[in-house]
Amino acid sequence: MKVQVITEIDASVFKGLLDDDGDVCTLEATVPTGMEDVCVEEVRQKLNSEAVATTGRAFFDVLVQDIPKVLQLRSVENVNVVIYMQHNFPVTGAREESFASLYSLVEKPLWRKGVRAWQTVFGELPPQTFQHDSPLTIKFQEPNPLLDLCLMKKGTPVEVNLPEELKLLREQHGQGTQQPSKTNSKKKRKNKLNKDDDTSKVSGVSNSTENVSENRIPPSSSIESQDYSNASGITTANNVHSSSVTGQTSNMCSQTDPERKHESGSKVLENGLEQNDDGKSNSEDFTSTKDLSNCHDVKKLKISTEDLATPTANDLNITNNGGHVNHNSAAADDTGAKLSSESAKKDCTVPSFRVTCLRSGTEHAFGSQEAARQLGSAINDRFSWPVQLENYHIDVILNIATTFVYVALPLTREAMFRRNLVAFGPTNLRSTLSYSLMHLARPQPGDVILDHMCGGASIPIEGSISFPGTYHLGGDLDQRSVERARTNVDNIVLHKKQSLLVDIAQWDTTMLPLRDRCVDVVVSDLPFGRRSGSKLDNRVLYLRALKETARVTRPSSGRAVLLTHDRNSMIKNLRLVKKYWRNRSTRTINIGGLYAGVFLLHRTCELYSNIFTGKKPSTTEDSIKSSAEESTHHDA
Template identity: 25%
Template structure:
């Protein structure tokens, strides 16, 4: 009895020293309560359901277990959270306050958790001293600057298209013979018309024709055109100068990052200004490399009214792509399929059937999460059913490499109006009732609307 009491006290003291964190997970809107039950059942942690997501409070040592949840799409660790940030009314004051807030964030906890999901060959350290000034606010209209930056490219493309269309509509070939010079003109119909040079040109000299023809063709730097058998015109200059390449210094010893802002509510600034200024302050603090595409760390700035959260993303793509490799036109997201399956309360030994399986999203997710049930799937489409088989094959190959048991899904080709199943054989029917475009179907391969499905005899 005494030993048991001592063990309990040891566990309590250990739990007091255990470091906890908040993980924000995105969930398909409408399934927040289902995901909340899923997390409580599998982890036993405290969960708060919010619109479009859930917030999980769990120990740092058990963060990676959230990857096994089938109901969530994306994960990020909450580094700092302010329930009342009190944004000023002036734009400059808001941006300056956001930049200064970077120095107050507890980056060490977020980077420690990030390193459980990703590997960087150099240590990612937090500066010991925070500079008093993290940069002045930048109030550039980024949307307008991007449009202005792309304007020369757009004009260049438009000019090239006009010249190309002019060249295609009117193609002039000048030929000189010993007797006379004829000019061939191709106008839209691609038919060549031959007329005498004197009748067409009148008093216009050949030099004038050459100059006009030269101006109608697209310019190429360092390219010299030759027209007819006459002398070549002078080389065309750089009328379309090449863009100057931007040279950015890249420090390979430091990770690259980007900032994404998710904003909801009325504020005196837009999301791009908030993300750019917050990212500029992070760059001044850490010296990390800025890369919007090939980034190592993604900092997520969530602003909802007067509420502010600073997070570090733990996933670079949605987790719904874990089990599928072949997608169709109406493939259901496996995370939605999982939440639907949880509503069915599948028990051990149940026969679960998806009579219109499509690419197999529902039966594959059911076989992964409820392996003790028997799963069958059917489809009439000649393209969809092989896609289901390919998805099962690819997933089993991946599971064999990971040392996991293969899943079992029986596939059949049938018509849903006449299922070849015995009465009372299936315990759970679940499917995605979506009508397809008749042009995308073969024969009578159309999905059944919900009303007709309910009218079918049992």
């Protein structure tokens, strides 16, 4: 099946994006990269809908009342309802033009349909959600370059494309974040923690704040820009930008899974931003510091408030009505923060929100936090929804891929691949990926399915739940893995009250305590040779395991689905057992930034017979030589 690039999607094929009053909505489902066809087939079978697959995603139409059924899909990790999608969105021009386009974007999405879809999952929203629907009165929200420029890493496409006047301003007020080296990052963090007490005495900032940038704006700059910050709705803590208008993500309430966030292989800077190695993918989910209004040291923020300019009535009106929160570490006027916090608690007639921006491409002249602020400010101005970084109602996702833009509302607070395990080991396979591997094996009712290296029993548990009528055998050599597997099975049976046809045993995968030709399917996640095992060991282990599984599987009808990162060892060993196993296909998937291979094997009709007797080969060379002689004998 052809998997499109996300920028190639034709938005006109989705009926859910045509009007705001219809019963059909368009959903985005995230899936393991490389397993998109499994999701498409599951959507077709269970929802009777045709999905469009892109890398790591699938888009499809469903009825709003059928959304609970979507959340029962086994191959899906996260679900979002798409409320707007457009090609050739004008975001590659000048900064002001891009800001104006992003700010006016609030008038285009199907907000009411998105909220109806959201309510089918999370319940009713406050009654006056859309009562305050005001027209936009400004072209765009004025940015605050003093804060944003200090968050930009030097040398990134956005920083290089900045106008000359902003680059000069950057040189005057800060040099931007630097990528910490692996050897010094721990030492820097330790030194920062040791200096927190002294820093808090000078700047009046609580020690509990995290992800603090070392490149601090001088206090004079912060004082001069305080009125500017109040007007633009910018929250600062230790001079680290956190857009309260946009409601960008907080450490305390992240909806996405850490793995889903970090499968792209990005690096985390000390100020909480993420930047890919090549600098071309600038997908950011900015992590702000904890809301200082809830901090026990909030009184420390009241430093020299008499020396600061008293906020105008207009500023206070913006804070009250817009739900803006304003903190400043160098010169803190927390009046607006208190008013906003109190009003957000008292005002339960409208929902609270935040905005998360995911951006990729090198043609943009703005950062992800700036894009999120523009959309968040427009939502605040139009609907008067207050911003809450914690305990929010709605999370708005703005996804920008070059000139392709879409807006979505998440329907899952936690990734659905965590549904089965409670006991975790060094390596744990996602439930969604376990289902995809099992789906590729095409199990039938009555089949005996073997996972001879089961670890925490992710595959047997998911297989027994998703494919009723199949019997699963799991085992491992490590006693701790066996105990974790039994704990996970007991959790499903005793706590979730689901019956499982699963047995767990401790065994050596090269000498299985099973009779010949008793297994129909083998599905297993083999050691990658990184956290578990080594590539040198894999050369021997894979060969012996392939022979042993050939012995216990049924000739002609037996099949195996094997996942491994050490593809070279698998390919070489498959040549040595080609009389027993035929490689039907191999696909590449992405697991946490590692590109692993999934091998679909079919058992030949050849009966297993070990013609070599005597002492078992003790070394890698002896084992491979023995197998090569056996393969030569078979060919002759």
